[in-house]
Amino acid sequence: MGHHDDHGHHHEHDGYQAPPEAIALRVKALESLLVEKGLVDPAAVDAVVDTYEHKVGPRNGARVVAKAWVDPEYRARLLDDATSAIAELGFSGVQGEDMVVLENTPEVHNVTVCTLCSCYPWPTLGLPPAWYKAAPYRSRVVIDPRGVLAEFGLDVPRDKEIRVWDSTAELRYMVLPERPAGSEGMSEEALAELVTRDSMIGTGVPKQPGKA
């Protein structure tokens, strides 16, 4: 088991709990039953895991953002029909079938959530982090977005609109953050390195050029 917390001190307040061994055994029993019944091929399970552990992740989304920063025509296509524009870079599929890209501007800061479950744009951002799926974020970001963003280190001026997108349907949202000042002349590849996962959720902003 990769993550054990014997003290359990953050269990009470974050909704995240390291699983007891019983859960691992239950999963093993279920999979072996399904394999024996001929319903599941464990090699197919391996292939799915490999995809999301090693091939799909927020570096995909960062490439989309960087391209939009350097290519105005791509940016226009991305904002008009995100699913097609993202597919141009080879990213598509499960939990990204119908994408919408939200453009941050000097007037609007976008942030995404799924209050009812944990919907998230897998092809561009990978699987969601635990906090995105847990009760504190899902409950609070709609009623207290400024408080939540402050916990992430973002202070949004009160005259700027925070626009929270609750993905209650099958649209999957990704934020196009503002290109950081001082990034003029940087290559698309170098720009992609500035794009963080949280900047595409809306709980962060891109890294500043020249900083780690």
Place this chain on the structure above:
Amino acid sequence: MNGIHDLGGAQGYGPVYVEPNEPVFHGDWERRVLGMFPALFATGQFHVDEFRHAIERMSPLEYLRGTYYEHWLHAFETLLVEKGLVTADELERGQPASAKAASPALTPAMVDGLLASGASARMDEEKAARFAVGDRVRVINRNPGGHTRMPRYARGKVGTIALDHGAFVYPDTVAHGKGAHPQHVYSVSFTATELWGKDAAPNDTVRIDLWDDYLEAV
């Protein structure tokens, strides 16, 4: 249903805990649960909204205590038994009652193609859109006991149609085997003050994706 899953606007859950250098999976059991998801969906035996509803039907205590992949495990077990793919006894004993009866719907060779294509819920509309961008609408006050994607914090609130996303499968029926009944989904913009009262930041908004049937003209 007015379940524990419907968390928007609830208070008391504390600060957001961001795990430093979080791995994609916290243990091998999480990998197996994630991987079983497309393998089981490929059987065509259950719909994603049935899956969500199986999670919504968890006891509130179990829901809050359990992590994301525990919710999934619970939904697998629930639906496999309800659909007759395994019996409760088999699940209990971890042994099949009879010899191998099926062949896996998802083979390794199919995985890349399936994950890259996905399964869009977009469909041709069954009924025309009743609203247009800019229209003022109210979310109806309804409390269905089954599956719905109409969060409680939006009910009775007035907003403006910001986007028409086109027509999608209707979760309230498809989750209960009552057909897809595709209808328009809109991104509806609500002011924070409409949702939460006058103490909310005056410029902030929340956009919620809502199906045509969830709305009425103002």
